[in-house]
Amino acid sequence: MESILEEIFGDVLIPRLYPQSFVAKTDINKIRDILLHGPPGTGKSLIARTVCDILNVNPKVIRGPEIFSSMLGQSEQNIRDLFEDARQDQRNFGSNSKLHVIVFDEIDAVCKNRTQSSSVRDTVHDNVTAQLLAEIDGMIYLDNILLIGTTNILEAIDPALLRSGRMEKVIKIELPDAAARSAIFDIHTKALIRNAALNEDVNINHIIRRTAGMTGAHMEQIVRLAVQAAMRRDILKRDKFDITEEEAEALEVCHRDFIEALSKITT
Ligand SMILES: Nc1ncnc2c1ncn2[C@@H]1O[C@H](COP(=O)(O)OP(=O)(O)O)[C@@H](O)[C@H]1O
Ligand SMILES: [Mg+2]
Structure with a gap:
């Protein structure tokens, strides 16, 4: 783009x-x-x-x-x-x-x-x-x-x-190739990285490979779904509904959240 x-x-x-x-x-x-x-x-x-x-x-x-x-x-x-x-x-x-x-x-x-x-x-x-x-x-x-x-x-x-x-x-406008998808992924994970909320185990190369044929909109959606998956995981672990600011700060989106997100994407 x-x-x-x-x-x-x-x-x-x-x-x-x-x-x-x-x-x-x-x-x-x-x-x-x-x-x-x-x-x-x-x-x-x-x-x-x-x-x-x-x-x-x-x-x-x-x-x-x-x-x-x-x-x-x-x-x-x-x-x-x-x-x-x-x-x-x-x-x-x-x-x-x-x-x-x-x-x-x-x-x-x-x-x-x-x-x-x-x-x-x-x-x-x-x-x-x-x-x-x-x-x-x-x-x-x-x-x-x-x-x-x-x-x-x-x-x-x-x-x-x-x-x-x-x-x-x-x-x-063509479908994004791997390099373009990677750049789009970076755009949409920038805020997570800035807030130290992206776990080190996230294998970006794997995600880029798994998203062949997908669009920028899909990349954005995957990040959003991964954040939701991480929150759900966090809430279930804490076994309560009111999350304090400190607890929220500790939230990290992990590779498995992206895997879950990928499984929900339909192209
Ligand atoms: N090249 C891109 N870089 C970053 N984000 C993108 C890109 N392409 C799509 N997106 C994401 O997908 C969303 C939807 O894209 P949009 O411009 O509405 O697509 P179109 O008009 O081609 O259907 C954008 O708001 C943006 O979040
Ligand atoms: Mg449009």
Whole structure:
């Protein structure tokens, strides 16, 4: 994931970090859209959040189908409204406008592959997809906008979104290899290590081997389940329900807790 963040940083973020009035004087091409695709749990939403943190922007986030309204025509209006602030800022402030980030998490819910939809044509979906495509086409006039889409299945997206460079940067997120899983494991055990709560008997290499084919989300879940297993073990041993702070401080997550956690993971 670091390499992906590096790629985004170089191509997408750097031109956004400089004062835009300066960038306007250069010929730098600013990327306006990123599409992240890959299996669930590989960190796509996490990347979108990280990008916004680096840019120090509060994004508008649309999760899955939440843009849809039961009122006729309102769903299309909702899409238009999303882009309206950026349009107004561009009109009012030109190259001094602040950056607007719109995140469509699981964009396939909004921009469905119409050829794959059911035999009953869903007009609302079609209208919303058409509206979003029109907004994206209109973004060519906007310098102050970055759209980030994520999807678990590239094929579920309307091919029109992928055609003719509408998404300027399409990035595939792969399942993490052993080194990446190890790095993710380190991230999620950092707090345990800092608090001296990770027993020395934990065989990280074994855990990394046992998690082949799993995602970052699985790694996080394994650590969480291992902590729970350790707590349960501790409570049973102490045979009481009120644990003092001192007793809690003594808690250590051991290798067998990770083994128990691994046995509970379903992929
Ligand atoms: N590369 C990673 N590094 C650290 N944690 C990760 C990574 N990938 C996934 N995770 C963990 O899994 C959780 C879920 O990931 P998420 O970004 O929601 O996946 P996706 O959007 O691809 O389904 C994250 O909040 C994080 O805790
Ligand atoms: Mg996600």
